[in-house]
Amino acid sequence: MAKVNKKIENIYSLTPLQEGMLFHNIYDSKSTAYIMQIVLDIRNNFRYEYFGQALALIAEKHQTLRSMFVYENVNSPKQVILKEREIESEFIDLTNNDEEKRIEEYNQILKDDKNRGFNLQKDSLIRIKTIKLGEKSFKVILTAHHIITDGWSNAVLIKELFDIYDKLVDGTDLQDIANIIREEKASSADYGDYILWHEKQDKQGALDYWDKVLEGYEGSCDIAPLAKGEQTDEQMLEKSIAIKSEITAKLRDIAKKNDVTINTVAETAVGMLLRSYTRNDDVVYGKVVSGRNAHINGIERMVGLFINTVPLRMKVEENETIDDLLVKIQKQGNESSLYDYCSLAEIQSKTIQGPDLIKVIFIFENYSSGMKKSDIAQETETVSLEYSREQTNYGISIICYDEGDLRFNIMFDPAKYSDKEIDLILERIEKICEEISEKHDLRINETETVTNVEK
Known part of the structure; x- marks a missing residue:
C-alpha cells in the first residue's frame, strides 16, 4: 500500500x-x-x-x-x-x-x-x-x-x-x-458516494425485515435436471423464447387492471414455473434489483456495480387467483425495495437453507436497464451492438426482456442441463404466460402449467 x-x-x-x-x-x-x-x-x-x-x-x-x-x-x-x-x-x-x-x-x-x-x-x-x-x-x-x-x-x-x-x-x-x-x-456524485451511502444504511433493520419475509420457509426451490448435460468447454450457454405480441398485450392490460408493473407479471410467471417444477405452493428465488434507488445526485448516470440479489417469496394460498397473487407480489416488491441493499449472504446465513436458499435467479431488463441494442444512442447503420455476455454462478438464471414484446432468456450450465430440457422450461414459461393472459381471474390451482408436448 x-x-x-x-x-x-x-x-x-x-x-x-x-x-x-x-x-x-x-x-x-x-x-x-x-x-x-x-x-x-x-x-x-x-x-x-x-x-x-x-x-x-x-x-x-x-x-x-x-x-x-x-x-x-x-x-x-x-x-x-x-x-x-x-x-x-x-x-x-x-x-x-x-x-x-x-x-x-x-x-x-x-x-x-x-x-x-x-x-x-x-x-x-x-x-x-x-x-x-x-x-x-x-x-x-x-x-x-x-x-x-x-x-x-x-x-x-x-x-x-x-x-x-x-x-x-x-x-x-x-x-x-x-x-x-x-x-x-x-x-455530481461518484461511485464512492454510493459506497458511503451504503455503509450508512440500517443493516439490522434490513435483516429483521428479511427474517420476517422468510419466516417459516423450510423448502428448497430448484429446477432439478432430468438428464445429464453435455461435455463442453463453455461454462454458461443461453437460449430464449419470444412471447407473442397478442399475449404480451393482454399481460400489459392485466398489469394495468391490477395496478402492478409488467415486471411483477413476469416475476409471477417465473414463480408459477418454479411452483410447477417443485410441486410446492411456497417458493423462494432470487430477484436482481438495480440498486439505483439511493437518493444520490446523478446515480442514474454513474458507472459501477449497483445491482444486488434479494429473495422473492411466492406463497400461494388455497383459493387465491392470479390477480390476487399479482397484487401480493407487487406489494412485497414495494416493501422490499426499502431494504434491497442488504447482503444476500447475510440474509441466507440466518436461514436453515444457508447458501442453498437461492438456486434460481430472475432478472428483469427494460429500456433503462441492461445492455441491449436499444441502449446505444448512436446505434445506426454504422454502429450496432452485436453481442453482450453476462454470466452468473447460478445453474439457471432467467432473464425477461421488455423491448415492446416480452422475451425470456435462460442462462444455464450446459454440464448440468441439456438443450432439450432448457427448451422445455422455456416452453413452459410461454404456456404460463398464456394461462395468465386468459385465466388471470381464476384460482391458480385451476391453471395449467404443463405443455401439450410434455403431456
Whole structure:
C-alpha cells in the first residue's frame, strides 16, 4: 500500500456483492463467472486514435474504471481508486488474412479474452480490443469484470464513450471536452458516494425485515435436471423464447387492471414455473434489483456495480387467483425495495437453507436497464451492438426482456442441463404466460402449467 500512496485518489470498502465476487475470484480464478463482454460492430472508417483519447477521458470521469482490489496483507478487502489508470486497449489488424482466416482469428481473440480473466489486484479491470476485419469493418470488444460494472453501467459507458469519440471526429478540441467532463464531475456524485451511502444504511433493520419475509420457509426451490448435460468447454450457454405480441398485450392490460408493473407479471410467471417444477405452493428465488434507488445526485448516470440479489417469496394460498397473487407480489416488491441493499449472504446465513436458499435467479431488463441494442444512442447503420455476455454462478438464471414484446432468456450450465430440457422450461414459461393472459381471474390451482408436448 505504501508504495502507491501518492497515486491513490481514495480507498473504499466493498459492497456485499463485490465481496462475494472477490471471494469467488480468489476461490476459482479460472472461472469465467462475472466476466462481462460486449461486442460492437462498426461499419465505417473507424478512427482508432480518437477512440484511445475517448477512453482516457472516460477513465478520468468514472473513478470505478480506475479501481484495484487489495485483499492480501490487509484486515479487510479494500477498493483502491487510483488517480490515474490507463484502460488496457489494443488494435489488431486482420486484413492481411483471407476472410475465413479473419473470422477464425477474431473468434479466437474473443474466446481468449473472455478466458483470460482478471487479476483484481493488478489488471485494468476493463479492456478494449479493436479488430480490423476490412476497410470499413471493425469489431470493438469490451471485456470487464462484473465487480466494477453492471448492465446499466455498460449502457452508460458505451453511450458516453461514443459521444466523446463522435465529438473528436467532428473536430471538437480534446481540451474543451476534458474541461466539460471535469465540470460535470465537480457538480455530481461518484461511485464512492454510493459506497458511503451504503455503509450508512440500517443493516439490522434490513435483516429483521428479511427474517420476517422468510419466516417459516423450510423448502428448497430448484429446477432439478432430468438428464445429464453435455461435455463442453463453455461454462454458461443461453437460449430464449419470444412471447407473442397478442399475449404480451393482454399481460400489459392485466398489469394495468391490477395496478402492478409488467415486471411483477413476469416475476409471477417465473414463480408459477418454479411452483410447477417443485410441486410446492411456497417458493423462494432470487430477484436482481438495480440498486439505483439511493437518493444520490446523478446515480442514474454513474458507472459501477449497483445491482444486488434479494429473495422473492411466492406463497400461494388455497383459493387465491392470479390477480390476487399479482397484487401480493407487487406489494412485497414495494416493501422490499426499502431494504434491497442488504447482503444476500447475510440474509441466507440466518436461514436453515444457508447458501442453498437461492438456486434460481430472475432478472428483469427494460429500456433503462441492461445492455441491449436499444441502449446505444448512436446505434445506426454504422454502429450496432452485436453481442453482450453476462454470466452468473447460478445453474439457471432467467432473464425477461421488455423491448415492446416480452422475451425470456435462460442462462444455464450446459454440464448440468441439456438443450432439450432448457427448451422445455422455456416452453413452459410461454404456456404460463398464456394461462395468465386468459385465466388471470381464476384460482391458480385451476391453471395449467404443463405443455401439450410434455403431456
